[in-house]
Amino acid sequence: MTSKTILKGVSGLFKSGQLTAIMGPSGAGKSSLMNALTGFSTAGVTGTIRAGDSVCELSDTRNALSSLKAYMKKSCYILQDDRLNPLFTVGELMKFAADLKLGETLTEKYKTTVIREVLDTLGLGGTEGTRCGNLSGGQRKRLSIAVELIDNPPVIFLDEPTTGLDSLTSSQCIDMLKNLARNGRTVVCTIHQPSASIYALFDQVYILAEGLCIYNGSSANTVPYLASVGLQCPVYHNPADYILEVANGEYGNFTETLAKASASQDNSLKTIAPAITANNKVEGFPCGKTTIVISPPDEFYKFRVLFKRCLIQQYRDWSARRVRDEAGHHTDDSGEYKGRGATRL
Numbered sequence: 001m002t003s004k005t006i007l008k009g010v011s012g013l014f015k016s017g018q019l020t021a022i023m024g025p026s027g028a029g030k031s032s033l034m035n036a037l038t039g040f041s042t043a044g045v046t047g048t049i050r051a052g053d054s055v056c057e058l059s060d061t062r063n064a065l066s067s068l069k070a071y072m073k074k075s076c077y078i079l080q081d082d083r084l085n086p087l088f089t090v091g092e093l094m095k096f097a098a099d100l101k102l103g104e105t106l107t108e109k110y111k112t113t114v115i116r117e118v119l120d121t122l123g124l125g126g127t128e129g130t131r132c133g134n135l136s137g138g139q140r141k142r143l144s145i146a147v148e149l150i151d152n153p154p155v156i157f158l159d160e161p162t163t164g165l166d167s168l169t170s171s172q173c174i175d176m177l178k179n180l181a182r183n184g185r186t187v188v189c190t191i192h193q194p195s196a197s198i199y200a201l202f203d204q205v206y207i208l209a210e211g212l213c214i215y216n217g218s219s220a221n222t223v224p225y226l227a228s229v230g231l232q233c234p235v236y237h238n239p240a241d242y243i244l245e246v247a248n249g250e251y252g253n254f255t256e257t258l259a260k261a262s263a264s265q266d267n268s269l270k271t272i273a274p275a276i277t278a279n280n281k282v283e284g285f286p287c288g289k290t291t292i293v294i295s296p297p298d299e300f301y302k303f304r305v306l307f308k309r310c311l312i313q314q315y316r317d318w319s320a321r322r323v324r325d326e327a328g329h330h331t332d333d334s335g336e337y338k339g340r341g342a343t344r345l
């Protein structure tokens with residue numbers, strides 16, 4: 001069996017309080033990097049992740065697995081496709097998440113306060129009674145972030161959070177992520193071809209090409225950085241588009257040159273390190289004024305919560321099917337509804 005090197009010794013630092021974008025052409029290694037950083041898929045990956053005071057060695061040893069588990073508790077990974085059940089309301093999903101993540105450490109009243117504050121922070125206040133199936137695309141995206149924010153993780157990874165959103169909603173989504181970062185979190189996401197205005201919202205961009213990092217710096221510095229190696233971004237051209245075109249080899253093969261230029265920018269950063277600096281604490285919910293130690297719930301408690309959720313889901317599935325079947329009795333051969341209140345539009 002032949003082996004293939006996907007990521008070629010990449011390193012970097014993602015700072016707390018900052019919003020970082022991982023970008024690159026298709027096949028550059030973005031998902032592979034994200035999977036390694038989140039611990040989602042670490043087979044064949046070696047390296048070190050430092051997050052605050054914890055060090056996670058990526059290898060197959062037992063010690064490495066326990067350090068990975070500890071690190072994963074500090075971070076959350078929000079995938080592109082949300083797994084929100086359309087039959088549950090926003091409030092119910094948030095309550096399940098609160099029960100599973102916060103356990104019995106906190107009172108019901110406190111959990112309700114946390115849920116309300118998270119929903120308000122993400123602009124979802126007032127949607128508690130709305131079924132997920134009736135939310136807009138942007139609201140669903142925000143809800144999938146909200147359920148992960150319940151236990152206030154200091155490091156948040158997101159896979160293409162703007163996919164499927166229009167330009168205004170995308171920019172609101174990135175703005176909201178930036179606000180989350182400003183409260184002391186490290187927020188890292190992958191993004192495909194952002195508009196110039198969205199690109200400018202990122203504090204840091206990490207560009208990959210052929211498994212190498214070709215730029216790691218502020219979005220504002222992209223054009224001067226490329227100019228330093230003789231690549232002049234045309235005036236009025238989106239810098240994000242231009243650097244992706246360069247990464248795609250549209251102006252010749254600059255990958256090695258840019259990888260060297262990027263590495264020489266900061267040689268002190270030898271590891272990919274989502275960093276949480278001690279003086280930049282994550283503001284918690286509610287309001288971050290009190291420190292509460294959360295002990296994760298035991299397995300039996302989690303089983304009870306999941307069993308309850310499963311029962312409610314089965315009941316709703318069954319009743320939704322019954323309503324559909326009954327409506328089916330009022331349709332003609334073409335399937336058109338002929339029952340009470342049917343209006344031809």
Ligand SMILES: Nc1ncnc2c1ncn2[C@@H]1O[C@H](COP(=O)(O)OP(=O)(O)OP(=O)(O)O)[C@@H](O)[C@H]1O
Nearest residue numbers: 004005006024025026027028029030031032033208
């Ligand atoms: N398990 C695997 N086995 C073999 N090749 C793999 C595996 N995972 C990824 N690759 C290859 O590694 C390269 C990088 O893949 P990756 O999914 O990380 O790219 P990407 O930048 O996320 O691309 P896209 O934007 O299209 O999702 C690709 O050439 C892909 O075919």
